[in-house]
Amino acid sequence: MSQIGIPPKSRLRHGLVVTVLVIYTVFILAVTLSPTQLDVSTQRLVFRFVDVLHRFGVPTWFDYAEVEFSANILMFIPFGFMVTLLIPVRFAWLAVIISLSFSMGIELFQREFLAARIFDVRDIVANTLGGTIGYVAAAFLRSLVHARDKRVIARALWQARRGLPPTG
Numbered sequence: 001m002s003q004i005g006i007p008p009k010s011r012l013r014h015g016l017v018v019t020v021l022v023i024y025t026v027f028i029l030a031v032t033l034s035p036t037q038l039d040v041s042t043q044r045l046v047f048r049f050v051d052v053l054h055r056f057g058v059p060t061w062f063d064y065a066e067v068e069f070s071a072n073i074l075m076f077i078p079f080g081f082m083v084t085l086l087i088p089v090r091f092a093w094l095a096v097i098i099s100l101s102f103s104m105g106i107e108l109f110q111r112e113f114l115a116a117r118i119f120d121v122r123d124i125v126a127n128t129l130g131g132t133i134g135y136v137a138a139a140f141l142r143s144l145v146h147a148r149d150k151r152v153i154a155r156a157l158w159q160a161r162r163g164l165p166p167t168g
Contacts, residue, residue: 014086021082028075032106036116065122072126073133076103080134085142092139099131100124 046067054060076099084095103124110117159166 017082017085021079021086024078024082028079028102029106031075033109033114035114069122069126072123073130076127076130077134077137080131081138082134083131084135084138089142092135092142095135095138096128096132099134100128103127103131 043064046064050063050067053062079102080095080099083098084092087094106127107119107121107124111119156166
């Protein structure tokens with residue numbers, strides 16, 4: 001601890017999250033801004049997957065479009081999670097706005113510059129939902145860490161007041 005009650009910031013953790021976020025953002029851009037849709041080559045596999053789901057009791061209304069929607073949600077969960085970790089706690093809600101803005105930027109780029117891609121509001125909704133889930137997960141993790149830190153700091157202060165050596 002730098003001072004009793006104030007743990008130091010972890011530059012290593014921050015740098016790691018920034019690095020992983022940059023790499024993951026490049027991955028998202030590669031998937032979403034390629035001239036052709038990624039699922040074109042795997043379409044048959046996705047249809048077979050949906051057939052298997054239906055045989056295991058998944059309702060028939062859950063089809064290819066829902067698989068694609070779910071994949072978009074899953075793709076943006078890590079993005080929202082990492083963005084939330086990089087933003088100060090009181091502004092963490094901005095991770096949802098950033099996810100929405102990033103998704104809208106992707107969709108607008110596809111509409112304007114990629115003839116084989118289409119602007120789809122469902123993609124924006126799914127991506128923003130994924131970013132929101134990531135935000136909630138990161139906020140929950142932060143609250144757990146904060147509660148733990150409060151207990152550790154309280155113990156350190158209690159020990160310091162009594163002249164006891166800190167426990168490791």
